[in-house]
Amino acid sequence: MKDAYVAPTLPQPYLLFLGDVVEPGYAKTAFGLRDWAGSKCVGEFACDGAAVSTGLERMSPAEARARGARSLVIGVANSGGVIGDTWIAPLVEALEAGLDIVSGMHMGLAALPALADTAAAQGRRLIDVRTPPTGIPVGTGRKRAGKRLLAVGTDCAVGKKYTALALANAFFARGLDCDFRATGQTGIMIAGGGMPMDAVVSDFEAGAAEMLSPDAGSDHWDVIEGQGSLFHPAYAAVSLGLLHGSQPDVVVVCHEPGRTAMLGTAGYELPSVDETIDLTLRLGARTNPAIRCGGVSFNTARLNDAEAAKLIAAESERLGLPVADPIRGGAAFDRLVENCLG
Amino acid sequence: MKDAYVAPTLPQPYLLFLGDVVEPGYAKTAFGLRDWAGSKCVGEFACDGAAVSTGLERMSPAEARARGARSLVIGVANSGGVIGDTWIAPLVEALEAGLDIVSGMHMGLAALPALADTAAAQGRRLIDVRTPPTGIPVGTGRKRAGKRLLAVGTDCAVGKKYTALALANAFFARGLDCDFRATGQTGIMIAGGGMPMDAVVSDFEAGAAEMLSPDAGSDHWDVIEGQGSLFHPAYAAVSLGLLHGSQPDVVVVCHEPGRTAMLGTAGYELPSVDETIDLTLRLGARTNPAIRCGGVSFNTARLNDAEAAKLIAAESERLGLPVADPIRGGAAFDRLVENCLG
Structure with a gap:
């Protein structure tokens, strides 16, 4: 059965980004991806000082790209839902290595000029999965097949x-x-x-x-x-x-x-x-x-x-x-x- | 009882704008304002050719402003929810006369360059009442007094x-x-x-x-x-x-x-x-x-x-x-x- 609609279509496979978190509780997204989409994850990547691991091989964005990764996924959250200063350099590195960035954080990726500018220069996408697609219709209640x-x-x-x-x-x-x-x-x-x-x-x-x-x-x-x-x-x-x-x-x-x-x-x-x-x-x-x-x-x-x-x-x-x-x-x-x- | 929150606070009294509609069914907003907020309406204003009236005195934006009006309200709808070309000149006239514009249409007022530019030049507001305020919190279910x-x-x-x-x-x-x-x-x-x-x-x-x-x-x-x-x-x-x-x-x-x-x-x-x-x-x-x-x-x-x-x-x-x-x-x-x- 061909899908009539699945949006956004995310660029897989992924490199999982763990930021600089030290509490496993903040890395639930990364663990969920490892457990349920492990075949779509080529490895993990973290800032110096990060104390959490998914157990996947740790690698640079360039290595991940060479192994087929198409995007870096922010696999961690923090209490404010914001992207900290320490994450900017590694995220820019990922864009420069040819990866798109996928985020589920409250803060939009494009609100960070360093990311917006680099993505534009490199022709890469910044994808916020919290953003609904445009053109959602009002419901009708029509019974669908299946x-x-x-x-x-x-x-x-x-x-x-x-x-x-x-x-x-x-x-x-x-x-x-x-x-x-x-x-x-x-x-x-x-x-x-x-x-x-x-x-x-x-x-x-x-x-x-x-x-x-x-x-x-x-x-x-x-x-x-x-x-x-x-x-x-x-x-x-x-x-x-x-x-x-x-x-x-x-x-x-x-x-x-x-x-x-x-x-x-x-x-x-x-x-x-x-x-x-x-x-x-x-x-x-x-x-x-x-x-x-x-x-x-x-x-x-x-x-x-x-x-x-x-x-x-x-x-x-x-x-x-x-x-x-x-x-x-x-x-x-x-x-x-x-x-x-x- | 002073209101803790009512947003947006609309600039009243109003001048009711009837566009160029010829069917009373499209002017429900204007009739509702006449019936339920008549003391806040100084009159009505329409394009040439409009065939609908609220029964309020017809006047120009400048006359309405002189009688105390603070905004023009778009009191009509059309099937597409868009603002037609024939409305631009009268809406610009209202802004130039010192009135803000209040709209409940699907189309945002600021999407029309002629309105956005005139409002900016005149220091007037374009208010879309369909736009929720920012900072709405998640509910808690706490019992409130009253x-x-x-x-x-x-x-x-x-x-x-x-x-x-x-x-x-x-x-x-x-x-x-x-x-x-x-x-x-x-x-x-x-x-x-x-x-x-x-x-x-x-x-x-x-x-x-x-x-x-x-x-x-x-x-x-x-x-x-x-x-x-x-x-x-x-x-x-x-x-x-x-x-x-x-x-x-x-x-x-x-x-x-x-x-x-x-x-x-x-x-x-x-x-x-x-x-x-x-x-x-x-x-x-x-x-x-x-x-x-x-x-x-x-x-x-x-x-x-x-x-x-x-x-x-x-x-x-x-x-x-x-x-x-x-x-x-x-x-x-x-x-x-x-x-x-x-």
Whole structure:
């Protein structure tokens, strides 16, 4: 199935840039790319003093270019979302070596004169994956051909991207015709394209989701990364526009057992998995009356093996649905995959 | 109660510009300003050949300026949302006469060199009310002081702005401390400020609504103009962000009896008033558990007096709530107002 729309199309393979960070927590994008798009990463590059490594071979931009790299990806974040002075020289070096630069940071790359001037002189591109494409249409709600799965969540940062990627890989492994549809910055870098849903003007939110998962063959699956939560007081608009525009046949509810407070809110409690299934099906039925819940994905990183297995079994029994942790995989995850496929 | 935030603050009073339109349907903004902000309009101005009038005195920009006008408002729309060549000369004349220009059109005023150059030379402002302010924060869901009413709808263009304005006027008439909070272009022009909710980036949608109706005195009412519909496949994201961020104590459901298909969709049926009340209260309870429905506002323009009175009485009985058409007013509207105040 040829893609009718994937934007922006990022220049791969990548050289992963780690800046000067010393905390692995700030290098989540680089780790995500290593884990989910490792075949598209030729190596890593960092400032002197950086104390984090992805384990990929460290090399200069010129070496990476010689090995086929087409862009440097900023694989680290810092609390302000800005590009520090210490990063300018290595980023200029990358442009001069013939690499484009791909960034998911809040600060636009072209706002830095040294980068803008060098890119112009070298004929290289500065690509901000947070910038939506132009020409996003207003949604229509028209039913599109093909099958769609959307990962939804009880909160932000509960494993929606990871779940969608694991399900897409499992679909691929079964020989199915499938696309992972990215909706956030790291997902877009992994997929090489997608739609930064949280950066789209709200009037076009559902239309953007419609654009992201166009008509496809009747056996084709789009596995769509979720954003936010319908219960989040700041981000529910993003989640609802994505749900309506995606018109999923199947949703998988992602949850971190043990989390009780919603991220970044004034004391909001997490909704239950049951409430999340119920509200998602009610709202999603507006654009796809056949919507169903394929199962539940738990992030059990804080539990040991025995605790996780016990909880997964108990919750699966209670809900009458497959429950699995995609990272742990196993028979529980196979059951989740099979139930999503229906 | 002093407003903590109303942006942009528009320069009033206005001169209403009617362009060269010949169909009254294209001059809805001008008629809305005449009806709801008549004391802020000194007159109207049009190209030769215009066949529409608001009934206000026709005058040149120089005359309007002499009578105190501070801006010319583009009170007409056309299907493309663009500013035609025939409008350039009269708009330049207005700038040269000392008026700013206020526009709600899709096309930015500054994109027209003749306007940009004249405005710069004259020290005048070109104000696009569709442009959101900078610095909108992410929402938090924190409960704010004061009371809030939000008009919601079974569809777009069912009378939400009209209903909110009529309720705000009724609250004023009862001596209450009240602000009308505008969320669309015409509403913003009427109020002289507000938040263009459909133009806000989706990640900030709820935060924008929080910004629009800040903490206020415990007896103060914000009466907030609604947008879209939670059931609209294109615009529900706007509606949910506005509902969450507004955290209304009271909602009034707006509906046009007899309409069966949602505007601009691929064959979507209108939801019932009952379904709209139910879903609005369920979703709104997330940020205000005390939310309640104050009643229902019908747009009965297509019915005669007897038909409207019969339908309003029957629906009020069936729903157990006040139902009224604000344009018809009367005892039914008084009951709606009283029930909103609780």
